[in-house]
Amino acid sequence: MIGQAETLPFLAPRPISLIYGVGKVFAETLRRDGLVTIGQLQAEPSETLTRRYGETGARLARLARGEDSRRISPDGEMKTVSSETTFTSDISSLDSLSTQLLQVTERLSERLKAKGLVGDTVTLKLKSAGFRLRTRARHLMIPTQLANVIYETGLSLLEREVDGTAFRLIGIGVSGIDAADGTDPADLLEPAVARRAAAERAMDRVRTRFGRTAVVRGKLYQQTPAPQPADLLDDDQNEGKTR
Structure with a gap:
């Protein structure tokens, strides 16, 4: 130490x-x-x-300077907001898995925005057909609630895990939870990030006014509806626990 x-x-x-x-x-x-x-x-x-x-x-x-205001829980638990789905049949291809990842990511982002929360660590969860669990995580420089940022981070983790294994479940979560300050500061050094963030905010406004199906990302258009994700904060007894 x-x-x-x-x-x-x-x-x-x-x-x-x-x-x-x-x-x-x-x-x-x-x-x-x-x-x-x-x-x-x-x-x-x-x-x-x-x-x-x-x-x-x-x-x-x-x-x-070694200054990090994030709280450390002595029992090892960290508050996490996450969403996951179990497939009707096992999936092994990156294209299909990434589509499912985007679906659960959008659910997660909606919940974070509704609760006014951001997180600084993205965790990918996969469960194989043989019920073996894989979790991979990445820390973010800037806490976020944006679906695009969470998805791109989760996708980079997913790409390393696609090795022919058939999976039956995928989930995405964020930890290092804090209250949002009303903005999701885009990295000024990455104009493309700022443009995607602005586009997502515009999409959120349209969905708020006309419903969540008013705007659908191209990757999800005409996709068969996925099983309802398990949003962990729906159940109060799960709040504050990592799964």
């Missing part, structure tokens, strides 16, 4: 890419700006990083 006094010197010589959420594209942008090690981030005022990179910069400044 590292004490508070040792945190800064321990982190300083390490590369920025070790910080959760800093991918290759963002790391290259930081490198061009002269930021390669965590120590160089520590030397930059938080205001400067925020001005350059928005909320992402503010989060970088905190993490570079």
Whole structure:
């Protein structure tokens, strides 16, 4: 265990890419700006990083100093919001699995938005035809409730698991839950992310006015309705537990 006094010197010589959420594209942008090690981030005022990179910069400044406000539960449980579905027949292809993933992701995103929540860790759940369970997780730099962000993260995890195994269940969840502040800050360094976020917000407004079937993503159009996902927060006794 590292004490508070040792945190800064321990982190300083390490590369920025070790910080959760800093991918290759963002790391290259930081490198061009002269930021390669965590120590160089520590030397930059938080205001400067925020001005350059928005909320992402503010989060970088905190993490570079070892500041993480997420609560740690001593019993190992973490509040999670998730959605899952069991297939009527086993599925092994990436195309079919990704379609099911998108369906449960949209359900999950709707629930997060309705409850005013965001999460910073995405977890994929798969259960094989032989009832063997696989879970894979990825931490996000910015907490989110957007279906597009959650789906793309879950899909990157799913692609590594498609190996010919037949699966009977897929689920997606987010943990590191916190209250949304009314926005889902898009990475200013990734204009495509901002455009997709704006499109999703517009789609949400149409669905709010005309119903959730008023706008359907192309991948889900004319798909056979999937079994009703198990939204874990529907049951109060499941709230606050990871599944």
